[in-house]
Amino acid sequence: MEMLRARRVAAAAALVLLLAGCAASRADPLDGLRTVHVTIRWTRFHPSLFSFPDGTTVRFVIHNTDPIEHEFILGSKRVQDRVEHTAHLSHDGSVPGQITVPPGAVRRTTYTFGTPGTVLLGCHLPGHYAYGMRGSVLVSG
């Protein structure tokens, strides 16, 4: 009984931690889209963990406070691997969830999270992904 209670407490604590680690968002009064602000500082995404129900369309507003260029690339592991290992191109935002953010600039990109699972986030400028510039989105069913 005691063990069961301890497990429940641990599960609740884990849930609270997960929620605390995820980004808060709110619907834009104009178009109803969820808007999430992401800050890039010292070659890291803040926050880097997100959670949305499947089918949600989210507008990400990315604030790059670093003096160097970064990328905001959402997609599966295959997408991350492809961008990481192909010749670097600037992402102009024409692909949903993929955009280059110049130093000190703010850029927006919109992405729809289709099916439940995990979508990865990363920057693939040389050395940035390996340095730890990555995150993930938990898409719930």
Place this chain on the structure above:
Amino acid sequence: MNPPRFEPLAAGGAAVPERAAIVLQRKKIDALNITILKGGGFGVGKWATDHGFRLTPDAPAVLDFYAKRSPIFMAVEFDSKRARARGERVGDSIPVHLVIPTSRPWVPLRILALGTKPTHAVDADVFLLNDQAPALLPIPRGAPWIGPAARGLNLRVSEPASPELLGDLRADRGMDWLPKSGMWLTYLQVRATASQLRYDLAVDPSGRGRPSPVDAGLAPPAHAAVTASGHSLWGLWVGVGILAMAAVAVLARERRAGRMAV
């Protein structure tokens, strides 16, 4: 964790206020193009990227680390065409003599690990000349002071500078200000991995024995960036060659013409 709050932004707006770095001085020394800058971490980094320097992923954090201690930076570009024309070869060094008026000297060491993997070996030699034996922080291995020794920082020589050494140094251009005697020589070796090198070297040459933990990078600054004092510093001359390059090694630039200086 809550997302940061921002004021409403225009499309394509700025994430940070523009605080451009100010160019204080430009100088060519052999194959080096040297620029002295004043600014914060963002302004200096932005200037560097705007001028073709390729900053590594850890550069924003390192620039902010140093900007909190001093607003003065030096960017060095290696002009390989000029080096070739001068007949310089791989392995040749270019000594740079800097005069930095300050009553609180410190030596940037952490920057030697910029852009390297945590296991990368960092080797450097640091020479100090002072009026008297200085107190150092962090405490190097082999030093007589009580306290935990820094990993990767070793004291090799601490003794009165010989007249021969001082005479040799005085013979260099612009070095006749150096006294003929009465100076103290300290020689330190840095033999660390990049992950160990999380400190700078604070030097207290006053005799009070109180080097600053802030200057050593062991404590955060209480206020804004430390500014250089107006007091002249003639008692300190920070080495040649490697040490100068350590101070210089802020930014790397790669040009089409060839490789760059680090």
